[in-house]
Amino acid sequence: MSLIELHNIRKVYKLGSGKDAQSFIALDDVSLAIEEGEYVAITGPSGSGKSTLLQIIGLLDHSTSGQYLIYGQDVLKLEDDQKTEIRSRFLGFVFQMFNLLPRMTAYENVRLPMVYRGKVDHDKIIQTLNQLGMGSHIHHTPAQMSGGQQQRTAIARALVNSPKVILADEPTGNLPQKHSKQIIEALESLREEGITIIMITHSDELAQRADRIIRIVDGKIESDSVQKHKLEEKNRENNPYQLKSFNYTNWLLLKQTAVMGYRALMKNKARTILTMLGIIIGVFSVVSMMAVGEGAKINVEQELRRIGSNMFRIQTTWPKIKGSASHYRTVTRINKKDYFSIKKEAQKKGSSIKNVSAVLQGDKILSYKGYSYSTKVLGVNSSYSQMRGSEPEFGRFFNESENNNQEKVLVLGKTVYENLFPNQKNPIGETIDIEERKFRVVGLLPSKGTSWGGDIDDVVYIPIETAAKRLFGLNYYHFLYVQAKNEKLLSKAIKVVENILRKNHRIDSGVSNDFKYKNYGEMKQTISKISDTMFKLIAVIALISLIVGGIGIMNIMLVSVIERTREIGIRKAIGARSRDIRNQFLIESVIIGVVGGGIGLSMAMFLGMALRFLLNWEILFKPYAIFTAVSFSVLVGILSGIYPANKAAKLSPINALRYE
């Protein structure tokens, strides 16, 4: 059985397309058999079809018609992966243009076919490089080597997987005379290892050294002459080549590919960062907006907890009068009677109401020993302190008997204290003037900070009766704060209070209330609704920016596939399967996605920390938000890489190699 048999091989190139399409017959009915161990030179004028023939033998290209057998097996019928397997284990290529990968060292170039096979044998790589005299140049990249050294590296690469056949297309065509000799000697020495050599050459002198010279003219074999005696039949190893399954996941390759992908991206830092920008901005904006949003939600919740989601507020309202006089009615303002009725209700056993406080408020100027300060004066019941969590830090809150006696006592908010007592003197027992009435300070409240942009420490509290009779001169209240026993009893408490007030104000059934509520429990729901809407909005913004980011990645990956077309051709020629090429580009786009996402995430974290420590903002990073943002960026990386990666994987090896 012959090693290689070609029967009636034809190769027709199509030129142009549509009506102008022409065909060119590059090989016309070529039949030939090559035995194991032969040293064959192929000669002929330029353009006669020599390279085309070698590429068909090398399974880089396919013939238009005819049959190609290796050890009797019809290889043209094989699947692409199986052809790759033959290229990788059985054949070794040496090109006129060397075709080394420029960014890799000699060692890495030679290692590559092994990586594609899934097993690296370091000693074999070194030994092969030594055999070709490249031992002292293993860490040089092609740019740091002479042409001869590059070609010797390329031969080492062809040999490293111990092929049976070396295919060389004018291996010395680009080399000066003195380097050519070394190359030819290196190739010829392979014969002793039983390797079959098929070499295209222009040089008659080189051709004469071969066992057999095949001369091709105009796509046909013109002559086929055996120079020397063929090797004895018995000397040949007769172990036909066995196809092995090539259908495995090459972990070594994936690892190497990730390293290579990382290096390729680092090589082009500016471009990589620009490509990542969409993802960076997307992840950054989502994560930081979510963190700020969650923080704001917490703020609001804390606020509501302080007010109490079991609280509501009542104030007088004037019914709208629509022209007709029959709608007119008098309005009873919230008053002392209302307060006491509700208070009485609260004291009943099993009542839904826990506590109540009336409120009068107004801005007044306070003065103390030459200092004066304008602030909000709140007249409240003593129960207000417990209801709103306003326990003094120093001194005490006033009590109900002080209220009933209309005593001029006062509890200071922190901001007011700081303005009236700049020397931080103990204020308890001091006298402060409000509109020439002398108030005695009984308590100082702790600082509570700001809320909704307002300073909640900028306030003083006085008893409501003192406020009504002595300061404001009013016989009604601005508000009543009512506290239900708990949030669930809130609506029941509202009903109870409504009935009391309607009765007190003598409102006939069918006539609307002359008071209205502000329900803090409802406010909480409203706020969580608002934050839900905001969340959806953020999600949409994020999605858009991630899509834009994905398009950016896809764009760059497509450019990168075109830029590296030759590289893809080389990789396929030395044993990369389509899926290996696809993975290579996918891994790169995933790296862009992951790193971009990571950068966006860390920027958001950094901003969050800065806002928290510098501006004292409430910031909350929820793990699910981080997880979602990062997995989205990985997904975007994958999705935007699929199309370019498939495009790269589909390239035929020879078209990719020919790409300029």
Ligand code: ADP
């Ligand atoms: P050689 O190697 O003997 O110089 P080739 O095998 O490269 O010749 O080419 C044989 C002929 O086929 C040439 O005339 C060339 O123009 C033509 N040819 C080679 N490759 C292509 C191609 N991809 N498309 C069209 N024509 C081609």
Ligand code: MG
């Ligand atoms: Mg050629």
